[in-house]
Amino acid sequence: MRIVTRPTPEWSRRAEEAEIDSAPGSTLVEKPGMSEGSWCMLVLFTFLAGAALVVLLFRGELFTSGDDEASSSKRPSATSSASSSRTFTTSTTVSGPSSSLLVLGRMRQTAAELEARVGTADVTAIVIEERRMEIRGDSARPPGETVHLQMLPYELFPALVHEARTTLGVRDPKSWRIDVTPDAGPGAGPRVRVTVTGKEGTARLDADATARILDRRPVGETAEGR
Numbered sequence: 001m002r003i004v005t006r007p008t009p010e011w012s013r014r015a016e017e018a019e020i021d022s023a024p025g026s027t028l029v030e031k032p033g034m035s036e037g038s039w040c041m042l043v044l045f046t047f048l049a050g051a052a053l054v055v056l057l058f059r060g061e062l063f064t065s066g067d068d069e070a071s072s073s074k075r076p077s078a079t080s081s082a083s084s085s086r087t088f089t090t091s092t093t094v095s096g097p098s099s100s101l102l103v104l105g106r107m108r109q110t111a112a113e114l115e116a117r118v119g120t121a122d123v124t125a126i127v128i129e130e131r132r133m134e135i136r137g138d139s140a141r142p143p144g145e146t147v148h149l150q151m152l153p154y155e156l157f158p159a160l161v162h163e164a165r166t167t168l169g170v171r172d173p174k175s176w177r178i179d180v181t182p183d184a185g186p187g188a189g190p191r192v193r194v195t196v197t198g199k200e201g202t203a204r205l206d207a208d209a210t211a212r213i214l215d216r217r218p219v220g221e222t223a224e225g226r
Helices: 009-017 036-083 106-118 154-167
Strands: 087-093 125-128 132-138 173-182 190-198 201-207 213-217
Touching: 087 106, 106 132, 106 154, 154 173, 154 190, 154 201, 154 213
Parallel strands: none
Antiparallel strands: 087 132, 125 132, 125 173, 173 190, 190 201, 201 213
């Protein structure tokens, strides 16, 4: 096979005399009409537009009813929790070297731990011993009848214990205890009572919220029930 670049005179004559008819009408390209797939897309779009219109028309009623149900379901629980009261008692015992609560800063740290445990700083009673602290509370009590854990002068309590152990006639005190309770008088603040016990008996002193000594009861003067 070879490529002819110069046709023979016969082929040149045929090319000049040849007539080329136009393409038949069936082969002409026509503008396509709307196919079956286009009709499906149009129907789907119409359906979606109708659904969106229904949602827009009724969205106020749908969302309002949902919010009303949610709020109504929450109201009873809030009412019941507000009307109920909670009492609690919890304590902790410190251990390890230098575990006495008379160590500077140990009382306040322990009180903060107990506050975190119960979730409130308002309590009705605090008991502090050599290695143990206990708090009691009642959520039904008004603030004027409670003691705030973080408002007490813990740093001054060791001096009160020392005063009670050395000046109230107990020569060899075996134990000591601090009781903090709300004072019955209006605006009087909490009352701090330090009690020491030894061979000679029991003695105590009372102080106010600033650790100022208000009363002393040496051995022999502490009456039962006072």
